Amino acid sequence: MAAKRISQSNINWSALSERVPTHQKSSFLAFKSRSDKYLRAVLANPEQSPKIDWAAYKSKIPNAALVESFQKAYESLKVPYPADTLSAEVDKLRGEMISEIATFKKESEARIVNYKAETDRIKGLLPYAQMTMEDFRDAHPELALDPLNKPTFWPHEPELQPDACKEEKAHH
Incomplete structure (x- = not known):
């Protein structure tokens, strides 16, 4: 082939x-x-290798048997072309990659929708320079100070709170 x-x-x-x-x-x-x-x-x-003119060699070389033995050896030579054993595996991997890409696209589209909703929510907020502490608490309840439910000490940094030592020891 x-x-x-x-x-x-x-x-x-x-x-x-x-x-x-x-x-x-x-x-x-x-x-x-x-x-x-x-x-x-x-x-x-060229697509095909040039044809050898064996008759010309036989007429020029005194030993025609030598030319015939070369001709037989040349014509019997078959260069093996390697069989294609990997195309099926490559096609299978390509199909898997295409399905992974499709899954990633679907997940990305869902993330994009969430990010756009979050962006719209943030755009709807007051500028931080105009916010009061109550406005900040309403916009970011997880970040706002809550002196009644989670009292903290000044400067209100998490690592400077008395509970930080306990939490750090619990993680180790």
């Missing part, structure tokens, strides 16, 4: 170029240049 002749690159270089980060453009262009150079080298050679 002979290998299929490559006539042009199957890579969509412009679409690939759009996805390459700016700081990697030079590496990408070097890779594309090497790929194009290889393709040109392949296309520079």
Whole structure:
């Protein structure tokens, strides 16, 4: 089985170029240049190797039996072309990657919806410079001071509170 002749690159270089980060453009262009150079080298050679004119050799070489033995050896030579054993595995991995990408896209779209809702909520808040302590507590109940339910000491930093030592020992 002979290998299929490559006539042009199957890579969509412009679409690939759009996805390459700016700081990697030079590496990408070097890779594309090497790929194009290889393709040109392949296309520079003929698709079929030239035929040998055995009759001309037989007429010029006194020992025709020697030429015939070379001809038989040349014609019996079969260069084994490796069997394609990995395409099925690559296709399987490609299918898995496509499903992982689809799952990631769905999860990302859900995160985007949540982030947009959070962004809209934050845009609807008063500017922090205009907020009172009560407005801040309403906007961020987990961050606000709560002197009744969670009293703290000045400067109200978590690591400076009396409970911080107990919590740190519990984690270790």
